[in-house]
Amino acid sequence: MDPKKVSVLVTGGAGYIGSHAVVKLLENGNMVVVIDNLSNCYKAEDQSMPESLLRAQEISGKKLKFLSVDLLNLTALESVFKSYHFDCVMHFAALKAVGESCQRPLQYYRNNVVGTLNLLDVMNKSGCYSLIYSSSATVYGDPTSLPLVEGSPTGSVTNPYGGTKHTTEMIMSNLCASDDRWKIVSLRYFNPVGAHESGLMGEDPNGIPNNLMPYIAQVAVGKLKELSIYGNDYNTRDGTGVRDYIHIQDLADGHVKALGKIFEKNFNGYNVYNLGTGQGHTVLEMIKAFEEASGKVIPYKIVQRRSGDVAECYCNCKLANHELQWKAKKSLKDMCEDMWRWQQMNPNGYSGIDNNQSSFA
Numbered sequence: 141m142d143p144k145k146v147s148v149l150v151t152g153g154a155g156y157i158g159s160h161a162v163v164k165l166l167e168n169g170n171m172v173v174v175i176d177n178l179s180n181c182y183k184a185e186d187q188s189m190p191e192s193l194l195r196a197q198e199i200s201g202k203k204l205k206f207l208s209v210d211l212l213n214l215t216a217l218e219s220v221f222k223s224y225h226f227d228c229v230m231h232f233a234a235l236k237a238v239g240e241s242c243q244r245p246l247q248y249y250r251n252n253v254v255g256t257l258n259l260l261d262v263m264n265k266s267g268c269y270s271l272i273y274s275s276s277a278t279v280y281g282d283p284t285s286l287p288l289v290e291g292s293p294t295g296s297v298t299n300p301y302g303g304t305k306h307t308t309e310m311i312m313s314n315l316c317a318s319d320d321r322w323k324i325v326s327l328r329y330f331n332p333v334g335a336h337e338s339g340l341m342g343e344d345p346n347g348i349p350n351n352l353m354p355y356i357a358q359v360a361v362g363k364l365k366e367l368s369i370y371g372n373d374y375n376t377r378d379g380t381g382v383r384d385y386i387h388i389q390d391l392a393d394g395h396v397k398a399l400g401k402i403f404e405k406n407f408n409g410y411n412v413y414n415l416g417t418g419q420g421h422t423v424l425e426m427i428k429a430f431e432e433a434s435g436k437v438i439p440y441k442i443v444q445r446r447s448g449d450v451a452e453c454y455c456n457c458k459l460a461n462h463e464l465q466w467k468a469k470k471s472l473k474d475m476c477e478d479m480w481r482w483q484q485m486n487p488n489g490y491s492g493i494d495n496n497q498s499s500f501a
């Protein structure tokens with residue numbers, strides 16, 4: 141089957157990563173249906189779809205179909221599969237806040253694990269056996285050796301969110317072992333950052349950002365006073381944590397490559413790929429890169445380590461380079477410049493309202 145002609149259901153497609161992948165799919169010529177329960181994205185009452193998806197249409201010049209559906213609502217999910225034919229599903233929908241997952245583990249396991257089970261059940265019933273899954277470097281827990289390869293130990297996760305990603309990976313691996321019609325690609329993302337180069341799409345955190353780069357961007361634009369660096373006593377080159385940051389556009393490209401792979405002849409089973417650059421950067425290096433891109437000074441203070449953080453995490457992504465013919469192309473400079481453009485053009489995200497003081501749908 142020509143991967144450009146396949147129809148794709150995108151779960152959680154209104155969110156940060158999903159919406160960027162949707163643009164790539166539309167540009168690739170795919171028919172795209174997005175389902176999202178709007179739990180972590182902005183939609184104005186008078187809009188037909190979330191703002192992120194309106195902008196995805198604007199950028200690509202193509203149309204998509206949006207349905208407000210929760211993966212936990214099995215009846216609604218079944219009716220989506222009765223109304224449309226899908227050749228493949230890209231499954232982004234999940235709750236992702238690590239700290240919140242420690243306070244609400246049941247909600248996280250229900251949403252991410254039961255949501256995935258419902259999706260797999262309905263796919264099974266409707267005869268759609270191709271899935272591309274959003275997994276995470278979090279499944280590796282605290283790395284025992286670096287760089288991380290796909291065969292590195294998994295499962296000793298440091299928080300319930302990581303538990304949901306590891307559990308869903310196990311479920312999908314078991315499913316593929318039980319029935320060789322299934323073709324599943326699990327993409328283990330490292331640290332996605334940046335924005336679409338147009339400045340029209342980017343990450344729109346609800347409230348105070350948990351992650352480093354959106355926090356830095358909000359300090360640069362004057363919304364937040366200063367960054368707290370969580371520890372400078374790690375065994376790294378400057379004492380701050382090291383991560384493998386990857387541009388959102390490279391990550392989105394990885395999904396289109398995975399779609400091509402899934403529809404290659406003889407491809408089947410459960411397949412895992414790391415998506416990162418293979419390069420680690422410290423927190424201080426990220427601050428410096430963002431200062432250079434934005435021309436702003438980022439004030440910071442050193443505070444205690446954040447519970448559950450690991451010192452270093454970066455990958456070997458050679459498997460994806462070879463098998464998916466995919467390689468991250470964008471530099472740290474691109475990540476910071478694109479993020480800064482998005483932040484300046486949309487200081488209050490998609491709503492235009494200061495979302496540090498408001499709540500989403």
Ligand code: NAD
Pocket residue numbers: 151152153154155156157158175176177178179180181209210211212231232233234235236251255274275276277329330331332
């Ligand atoms: P996001 O919160 O921006 O997007 C997720 C979307 O899923 C949101 O629009 C939300 O409303 C929707 N959603 C959540 N639960 C749902 C449900 N039950 N039914 C329907 N829709 C639901 O997050 P993101 O950063 O775009 O992450 C996408 C995926 O990538 C997630 O699975 C996440 O775990 C994974 N991931 C993210 C990162 C990261 O740093 N952003 C890193 C590794 C993996």
Ligand code: WQD
Pocket residue numbers: 236238275276277278330331332350351352353355367368369370371380381382383423446449
């Ligand atoms: C990066 C570095 C922090 C904020 C998380 C999830 C992971 C994955 C990606 C989904 C670390 C430091 C951060 C701040 C700081 N998500 N930091 N001050 O923790 O690598 O990964 O997002 O799968 O599962 O855990 O990303 O951006 O939060 O932190 O000093 O205000 O920045 O200590 O060294 P992390 P992050």
